[in-house]
């Protein structure tokens with residue numbers, strides 16, 4: 001279950017694909033766990049949430065059931081609510097005779113209460129105070145349509161409170177894409193472990209509050225599964241902690257190339273790298289800009305960079321184990337040559353952002369070949385536009401594309417967004433959960449590049465440093481919220497680090 005290079009505790013952050021979830025289900029059945037009990041437990045967990053949200057037993061609860069086991073869960077919810085004294089209307093999108101297995105058993109249990117099953121049309125929502133969406137879960141195989149689509153639209157148009165069973169119907173569990181449409185839910189109850197869609201946009205916006213319910217499945221039932229998708233967080237990586245024997249050289253040395261024209265970008269990256277704990281940060285910048293770079297950063301170093309010889313000299317210092325190229329640099333031939341030169345300089349971690357990525361828009365294969373033959377580790381940090389320029393041949397969801405991009409380039413790929421993804425060439429991906437929309441501001445990405453570089457300088461692997469950098473960036477963004485500017489991000493970091501490194505034992 002554990003993936004190399006990640007903490008063993010990452011198994012608690014694992015997100016199971018639809019296929020893996022059904023493998024867990026099958027393993028439980030082989031181990032003698034009755035699947036009918038799992039369905040009963042799933043339905044009970046949802047019924048409990050309905051009762052917590054909707055205490056008014058007189059307000060009508062409409063349970064919408066689909067043709068599979070998600071619908072089966074719905075029959076359990078309806079029965080438990082009815083037995084709890086609630087007014088319940090159950091609508092099913094197929095005739096009960098078409099149901100099979102545990103779903104059929106539970107349909108019969110519902111009918112044994114002398115309760116009707118009404119056809120699932122938009123009219124069945126009339127008078128609903130709350131809807132339980134048990135139409136489709138893990139088995140969704142195509143866009144929703146017909147009466148199901150009409151119901152979903154009515155729920156959304158009338159803002160009827162809705163609780164989803166497993167996922168809102170229409171959400172593709174693995175990719176987070178919306179097939180047709182999906183209800184905008186107040187909350188979603190899923191089982192055993194979350195699925196990627198619960199944290200990926202657009203699906204996340206439909207899920208509402210997420211609760212993961214225990215239904216009797218155990219880690220034993222997932223033994224042997226190779227989980228490759230994780231929720232980004234402190235279960236996945238451990239931050240470096242300086243010890244009594246550390247000194248500035250042992251805490252790592254970051255080299256950042258900066259321009260005269262757009263000095264702010266590299267200066268923000270420098271600030272990020274220093275705040276996150278790099279022992280030394282050096283800016284390689286045009287001689288004409290040395291004073292600007294030094295003016296607000298007396299604790300940083302500057303070296304002149306006016307020629308390829310200067311660049312080579314800066315790169316050849318073996319103590320500078322992490323190099324950032326891109327913030328504030330133009331996407332031109334000179335930047336391209338600089339990146340290729342850096343990639344040839346032996347064991348380094350190289351973080352490429354902004355101009356360092358776009359310089360290869362016409363020649364991405366040249367960049368990928370250089371990365372593949374480099375002795376170092378490489379991190380690419382594109383936003384969606386830069387990603388499309390470099391990886392124009394890739395299609396599919398953001399999760400699929402980030403994974404394929406890491407394989408194609410041989411680098412760790414951080415795809416920026418509200419659910420920032422970090423993918424490693426072996427297929428491991430983390431999804432960052434808590435990004436603030438206020439992070440969408442100039443200079444924010446430059447600070448992120450600095451965070452990643454500063455963590456890598458302290459010995460974290462490229463993947464862990466990138467994942468941790470993205471998480472910390474999101475966390476400071478969340479703490480600052482409205483009104484944040486990029487300059488605030490490094491300054492807020494000590495508060496977050498203190499909580500992680502001083503006030504808790506990771």
Ligand SMILES: NC(=O)C1=CN([C@@H]2O[C@H](COP(=O)(O)OP(=O)(O)OC[C@H]3O[C@@H](n4cnc5c(N)ncnc54)[C@H](OP(=O)(O)O)[C@@H]3O)[C@@H](O)[C@H]2O)[C@@H](O)CC1
Pocket residue numbers: 021022024025038039042066067068069070071072073135136137138139140141142143144145165166167191215
């Ligand atoms: N795993 C576990 O441990 C546990 C899982 N549990 C529950 O089981 C759920 C998964 O059940 P499931 O596999 O039966 O799939 P589900 O989503 O009910 O639908 C499949 C049916 O829908 C049909 N269909 C698909 N798309 C359609 C469309 N657009 N429009 C119309 N029809 C469409 C599809 O037809 P087909 O694609 O075969 O033509 C098939 O008939 C899971 O989400 C959880 O709630 C719990 O009970 C506890 C234990």
Ligand SMILES: [K+]
Pocket residue numbers: 070133134135136137164165166167168169
């Ligand atoms: K559902």
